[in-house]
Amino acid sequence: MTVRIHPSILSADFVNLEREVGRITAADAVHVDVMDNHFVPNLTFGPQMVERLQAVSSIPLDVHLMIADVDRWAPGYAELGAECVTFHAEAAADVVATARALRERGSLAGLALKPGTPVEPYLELLPEFDQVLVMTVEPGFGGQSFMAETMPKLRSLRAALRSDERSIRLQVDGGITVDTIGIAAEAGADTFVAGSSVYGADDVEAAIAGLRAAAIAAHAH
Numbered sequence: 001m002t003v004r005i006h007p008s009i010l011s012a013d014f015v016n017l018e019r020e021v022g023r024i025t026a027a028d029a030v031h032v033d034v035m036d037n038h039f040v041p042n043l044t045f046g047p048q049m050v051e052r053l054q055a056v057s058s059i060p061l062d063v064h065l066m067i068a069d070v071d072r073w074a075p076g077y078a079e080l081g082a083e084c085v086t087f088h089a090e091a092a093a094d095v096v097a098t099a100r101a102l103r104e105r106g107s108l109a110g111l112a113l114k115p116g117t118p119v120e121p122y123l124e125l126l127p128e129f130d131q132v133l134v135m136t137v138e139p140g141f142g143g144q145s146f147m148a149e150t151m152p153k154l155r156s157l158r159a160a161l162r163s164d165e166r167s168i169r170l171q172v173d174g175g176i177t178v179d180t181i182g183i184a185a186e187a188g189a190d191t192f193v194a195g196s197s198v199y200g201a202d203d204v205e206a207a208i209a210g211l212r213a214a215a216i217a218a219h220a221h
């Protein structure tokens with residue numbers, strides 16, 4: 001299983017985002033948290049910022065939409081050139097139609113689940129998605145503690161993937177550190193978002209390397 005590390009710029013310096021994205025060249029993608037102060041009680045930025053990040057980033061964009069009425073707004077983020085656009089099941093009226101709209105516009109389609117949202121209704125829809133994001137904190141803020149009680153959802157997802165679906169990324173987001181990443185990796189995650197544990201480190205590239213090594217060790221276990 002290939003390990004992917006996606007640092008979250010939610011924990012970066014918001015007035016120097018071009019420079020901050022340039023610091024994570026060892027990462028596989030940059031995780032971009034879009035919040036609307038409605039679906040979550042916090043506000044970040046919208047499509048204009050994502051368009052500029054796409055223009056200045058040398059690594060792909062992994063956009064995490066924490067916004068309401070996402071059926072309407074998600075396709076526009078795919079048109080900006082993001083590699084993957086992930087939207088919340090709780091915010092979507094029709095998850096399949098929205099996933100198809102993303103793929104039609106050339107991006108990967110991701111489905112996110114809050115900690116309290118069960119995975120079972122979505123297991124039969126996996127072929128519609130390229131990534132499933134199991135939130136390991138309540139969405140809205142960086143720097144929260146990892147919720148290990150979400151791990152059974154990862155195990156269910158990993159067990160449900162058929163051989164032709166193994167390329168679907170199983171992503172975790174929230175509280176990922178060198179101490180918790182192995183728990184998520186052992187449960188089946190292969191794509192790891194890390195905000196404060198990367199941007200809070202003195203040596204950002206060393207933090208990415210440390211996370212990657214810990215996840216690879218857990219997969220080998």
Ligand SMILES: O=C(CO)[C@H](O)[C@H](O)COP(=O)(O)O
Binds near residue numbers: 011174175193195197
């Ligand atoms: O989606 C998010 C919050 O809703 C962020 O991606 C996540 O919280 C990253 O921050 P940290 O690694 O510090 O928990």
Ligand SMILES: [Fe+2]
Binds near residue numbers: 008031032033064173
């Ligand atoms: Fe996120």
